[in-house]
Amino acid sequence: MTETTLRQIFYVSRGAPGVDVDQILQQSRHNNAVDGITGVLWHDGDHFLQVIEGPQSSVAATYARIAGDPRHRDLTILSDRTVAAREFGYWSMERATRSLNDGDAVLARIERRLADAPDTLRRAFAAAAAR
Numbered sequence: 001m002t003e004t005t006l007r008q009i010f011y012v013s014r015g016a017p018g019v020d021v022d023q024i025l026q027q028s029r030h031n032n033a034v035d036g037i038t039g040v041l042w043h044d045g046d047h048f049l050q051v052i053e054g055p056q057s058s059v060a061a062t063y064a065r066i067a068g069d070p071r072h073r074d075l076t077i078l079s080d081r082t083v084a085a086r087e088f089g090y091w092s093m094e095r096a097t098r099s100l101n102d103g104d105a106v107l108a109r110i111e112r113r114l115a116d117a118p119d120t121l122r123r124a125f126a127a128a129a130a131r
């Protein structure tokens, strides 16, 4: 039996001024539930960090829409890989709103969530959060 191949993309971008993150989340949660996508979205008032994962074809289509969205720019893919199992499977799209650099609590929370993630992903997050 062949299992669906799961793809996971982790990227960072710069949000457009005044971007409505709640609206993005609402739209994302709706679409992702239909498409079988899970992930996490962080926004620090400037940067977005997002992980999306799911069946390869869903991730390709979702990322193509996200990449063409004028509500952010300068997208940089930090990791793009195949995963044996979902690493962010609990959230259709989880959000963190406080500044990524604002105190240790948010970073610690995210790092805990990344504790079981591969080194590549944790290193990518650390590099992105330090920007």
Ligand SMILES: Cc1cc2nc3c(=O)[nH]c(=O)nc-3n(C[C@H](O)[C@H](O)[C@H](O)COP(=O)(O)O)c2cc1C
Pocket: 024, 027, 028, 029, 031, 032, 037, 041, 048, 050, 052, 062, 065, 066, 067, 068, 069, 071, 072, 093
């Ligand atoms: C930072 C950011 C993250 C986004 N994340 C998702 C997402 O996880 N899933 C999704 O379907 N759309 C996401 N979008 C929205 C897409 O770019 C696009 O507007 C949307 O998928 C269009 O779907 P609709 O035509 O069904 O409204 C995101 C947009 C931005 C700016």
